[in-house]
Amino acid sequence: MLSIGDLARESGLSVSSLRYYDKVGVLVPHTVDPHTGYRRYTFDQVDQARLVAGMRGIGLPVREMVEVLRGDDPHGVLAAHVRRLERALDEARSQTSRLHSLITDRVTPTSSATVSAGALAAAVESVLYACDPHSPFAALRGVLVECDGTALRLVATDRYRMAVTEVAAPGSDEFSTLVPSEFLRTAVHDHLPGPGVASLSRRADTVTLSGPAGIARATALPETFPDYRVVLAPRPGTVGELDRDRVRRASTAETVSVRCGAGGRVRLAAPGVTGGADDTSGPQVLVPARHLREAVDALPGGRLTVTTAGPWAPVELRAADAPGTVSLLMPVADA
Incomplete structure (x- = not known):
């Protein structure tokens, strides 16, 4: 017979864990002294205790530990638990990616330009024709938006033509970003109608357009826009x-x-x-x-x-x- 301390050393479970698993009915001692309360285990229970230690290590619930020890489809129980772990890992990865974005947003300043909503709508309409929304090159599908602090410049090209326009934006931040042309096309129609002001801003890789009729967001395109200034010389x-x-x-x-x-x-x-x-x-x-x-x-x-x-x-x-x-x-x- 083995004492609880002996079994702890043989199995890798602590004495307190063995007491807990006795209490919940997972690993019950062979005998318990009615006077001293000392627990005694058989040598056959060493393998069970080691199995319990392994199941504890992978976070298997107590109820399923009992099923495994009883022999009720133990492999199926473990396989189902692995599937749960994989789903949890996928969710953790997704949440971690979201957390990284939130952390980046906290430390990344927002750069924005405030302009007349009508002027911005007209500026977007005047350059969209030069985009190629079906191009395999992201730079040709987008509109370059640049602000020097006093004016907002929009540039678009499909390599065969180029359109450039400017909108007054006094007191704005300096920034440059490549915005999907289809986002601008939709946002102008949905959010810029009517009088008032509009703002176009970038924070990390998120572009936000705020207008009299609402707010829209898109992810900035990662590619580098061609050096249009050479052509404009x-x-x-x-x-x-x-x-x-x-x-x-x-x-x-x-x-x-x-x-x-x-x-x-x-x-x-x-x-x-x-x-x-x-x-x-x-x-x-x-x-x-x-x-x-x-x-x-x-x-x-x-x-x-x-x-x-x-x-x-x-x-x-x-x-x-x-x-x-x-x-x-x-x-x-x-x-």
Whole structure:
């Protein structure tokens, strides 16, 4: 016979644990002295005690320990417990990820820009046409949002065209983030209608847009946006004034030839479109008609200017009433 201390040494269970398992009916001593209360165990109970120690180590509930010791499908009991542990581990991982995000948010400052809601809505609409929402490259699916503390700049490109615009944002923070274009498209429609102010902010990788009609959040895109400033660098060229209606008539063709002439006049050469500048000394540039039409439709205000700098230089379109708004169209080869 073994004393409770002997069994504790043999099994790895403490004396207090053996007393507990006796109390709950998991491992009952072979005999208990009625006068002293000393517990005595058989040598056959050593294996049981070791089994109990192992089950205790994996957190098996007492009721299931009893089932295992009775031999009621012990392997099935253990397998079910492992499945519970795996589900708990998955949940713990999920909660841990959430905790990491909360901790990051606590130590990461929020950068934000406050602007006119109407101006922000118009700015978003003026650049979305240049995005490619189906591109495999995240940078081309997004809109770069930059704030220098005084103005909020939005930039979008699909590699064949680029749109840039600015909104006054005095007293704002300096930050830069790449925002999913489809998020902005939806958020402008749902949360920016009506007068008032709006704010666009970033904290860690979360972008928040708050407008008169509500709040929306999205995860910033992780990719680096192309260096658009290289393309925006000033270059000498011929400037002309562009007529919106003539552009829409020319859009029936696949490509349009844009040529700036003397006195700021512009000739658009396309099937069914005639007239324009008499002096065609300026460089001729071919651009996709659809790209030209979409750029013109997106630019705000009335009067538009176009600058050409050579057959392979981007065509630059600007809104006279919005100096910070510009669209660039890449030329195409003459078929």
